[in-house]
Each structure stands twice: as structure tokens, then as C-alpha cells.
Amino acid sequence: MAFLEKACKKAFGKALWVYHANAGACNGCDIEVINVLTPYYDAERFGIKLVGSPRHADAVVVSGPVTRQVAPALRRLLEAVPKPRLVFAIGSCACGGGAWFDSYNVLGGADKVIPVDFYVPGCPPRPEAILYGVALALGLVPKQVAEEHLTQESLDQLAEGGILQKEAHG
Amino acid sequence: MLTAKLREALICFRAGRVTLPYPFAPHDPAPGFRGKITLDPDRCFGCGGCANVCPAGVIQVRDAGQLLRVLEFQWRRCTYCGRCEEVCPEQAITMSQQFETATDRGDDMVMRLEVFMGPCQRCGRCYTPPTPLDRMDRTGFRTSDGGRS
Numbered sequence: 331m332a333f334l335e336k337a338c339k340k341a342f343g344k345a346l347w348v349y350h351a352n353a354g355a356c357n358g359c360d361i362e363v364i365n366v367l368t369p370y371y372d373a374e375r376f377g378i379k380l381v382g383s384p385r386h387a388d389a390v391v392v393s394g395p396v397t398r399q400v401a402p403a404l405r406r407l408l409e410a411v412p413k414p415r416l417v418f419a420i421g422s423c424a425c426g427g428g429a430w431f432d433s434y435n436v437l438g439g440a441d442k443v444i445p446v447d448f449y450v451p452g453c454p455p456r457p458e459a460i461l462y463g464v465a466l467a468l469g470l471v472p473k474q475v476a477e478e479h480l481t482q483e484s485l486d487q488l489a490e491g492g493i494l495q496k497e498a499h500g
Numbered sequence: 501m502l503t504a505k506l507r508e509a510l511i512c513f514r515a516g517r518v519t520l521p522y523p524f525a526p527h528d529p530a531p532g533f534r535g536k537i538t539l540d541p542d543r544c545f546g547c548g549g550c551a552n553v554c555p556a557g558v559i560q561v562r563d564a565g566q567l568l569r570v571l572e573f574q575w576r577r578c579t580y581c582g583r584c585e586e587v588c589p590e591q592a593i594t595m596s597q598q599f600e601t602a603t604d605r606g607d608d609m610v611m612r613l614e615v616f617m618g619p620c621q622r623c624g625r626c627y628t629p630p631t632p633l634d635r636m637d638r639t640g641f642r643t644s645d646g647g648r649s
Binding site for chain 2: 369370371372375379422423426427428429431432439441446447448449450451452453455456458459460461462463465466467471472473474475476477478479480481482483
């Protein structure tokens with residue numbers, strides 16, 4: 331039995347079955363998600379497959395700024411997905427609410443309702459960006475963004491000719 | 501019917517590989533693509549015009565005391581409309597071509613920009629010196645070890 335479990339983990343570890351939940355999206359992100367599954371981008375080579383029921387799914391793809399009506403349904407949907415599971419937030423709306431982040435009928439992002447594992451920003455994200463998110467989840471590519479703290483040049487840097495040097499080189 | 505299937509199979513066989521080798525080979529977007537915003541801190545003078553036009557309210561401007569203005573970019577909800585780039589008088593904000601911004605931490609999608617400002621003697625609010633060199637005269641301007649100039 332332990333052997334069977336090990337074999338299953340090895341065989342199914344990187345085959346994500348995905349359930350796609352639209353939580354009030356404008357369909358832009360939905361079209362890009364479908365785009366990713368076409369033969370040109372072909373997410374199926376990573377084992378990604380869309381399924382029709384959350385009970386069959388390993389991962390949930392959420393698009394849209396979660397509206398008030400859909401929030402309880404989204405919560406119930408996630409309860410139906412067996413653990414371990416991944417939640418992808420696709421698009422600026424699902425990541426942080428988009429242009430509707432402080433609207434009265436919108437909760438402002440999927441992570442306000444359910445725990446989100448991976449964020450794919452973009453409005454809509456390119457199919458490549460979604461593929462990149464999937465590859466990041468599978469550990470195939472490194473993460474490229476980090477929190478940025480930018481300050482202006484201080485006196486010492488200016489004394490070394492910071493701005494002038496930069497213009498001479500750039 | 502079988503011949504039709506065979507012909508179809510032959511067509512598919514001749515077409516070769518059509519799938520993009522994307523995550524293993526780069527696939528750059530077309531020119532004009534608007535990706536993640538990039539900031540040039542030395543060009544920004546803190547006018548806040550970008551915060552004024554941003555439809556998603558990505559940019560928050562607050563004055564940390566009288567000497568420092570902090571622009572916080574919550575670009576997780578950026579809609580990549582490019583209005584900030586359009587309105588910026590100093591081209592401090594540009595839209596890069598970077599689209600590979602997927603992350604597993606929400607805090608990764610934050611940028612903070614600190615701009616040195618001078619306080620108005622009458623109202624106490626921040627205002628910007630006319631040229632970058634005049635910034636050095638301001639009491640808010642700090643040396644790299646945090647000391648005042």
C-alpha cells in the first residue's frame with residue numbers, strides 16, 4: 331500500500347486538474363485561460379486539464395473581483411475541492427480587485443475570501459503569463475518579481491556624480 | 501471514411517510542431533505591449549499626477565512628515581492602461597515589457613518610492629524644489645547613512 335501511495339504521488343504529482351471559477355470577471359481572463367489550453371500554448375503538456383466539477387480538481391483558477399453574490403458560492407466551491415489544492419488568482423481583478431477594488435458590490439480580490447497560492451497579475455494576463463504562473467507552481471521557472479523600495483539618490487551618491495554618470499553611460 | 505481520417509492524419513503529420521516552447525524558450529511580446537510599471541526614482545519629483553489619473557487607485561501618495569513624500573504602488577490591481585506613463589511630466593514612470601509577474605506572495609506586488617520634498621514655510625506641506633540640484637538644499641535631504649545634510 332505504501333508503495334502504491336508512493337507510485338501515485340510520483341505519477342500524479344505534476345498533473346494538475348483545474349477547475350475554472352469565474353467570480354464576476356469580464357470574460358477577458360476566461361478567454362486567456364481557454365487560450366492557454368489551445369494547441370498553440372498547450373498547457374496539457376504540463377498535465378493541466380480543465381475539469382467540470384470541483385470535486386475532481388486539484389487546482390482552482392479564480393478570475394474576477396469576487397462580487398458579493400458569488401462570494402458564498404466561491405467559499406462552498408473551495409470546500410468541495412479535496413486537499414491538497416492550489417488556488418490561482420488570474421488577472422488584476424482576482425489579485426487585488428482591479429479597478430473595482432473599493433466598489434460597494436465587490437469584495438476586492440480572491441484572497442479576501444479564500445487563501446490564494448499563486449497570483450498572476452495582468453489585465454488580462456498574456457497566455458504566456460498564465461503559463462509562467464503554472465510553470466512557477468510546478469517549479470520550472472524562478473520568480474522574477476519582489477517587493478521594491480526605491481529612494482532618491484542621497485548626497486553622497488550625488489557627490490560621486492550619480493546622475494551625471496548615469497546619463498553619460500545610459 | 502478511413503481515407504479521410506488518414507488524410508487528416510497526414511496533414512497533422514506534415515504540419516510539424518506548432519506548440520510554442522514558451523516556458524523553456526523566451527517569447528517576447530510585440531512592441532507597444534504594456535507590462536509592469538518601472539520607476540526611475542531620480543526623475544520623480546512627487547507631483548502625484550499619476551495617482552490622480554490611475555483608474556485602479558494603484559498609487560497612493562502620503563507625506564511621511566514634512567520632508568518626505570512616499571508613493572506606494574499596489575500594482576497587484578494595476579490594469580496596465582498606461583495613463584500614468586502618459587501623464588508623467590518627467591518620464592519617471594514607464595511601462596516595461598515584463599509580463600512574467602506571477603508570484604506566490606501578495607507582498608511582492610508592492611513598490612514604494614520615497615521622494616525628497618521641502619516643506620512650505622507657511623502651510624507646512626511638501627513641495628518640490630525646482631531642480632534636482634536644489635534638492636540638496638532642503639532639510640529633508642539625507643545622506644546615505646541617514647543623516648541630514
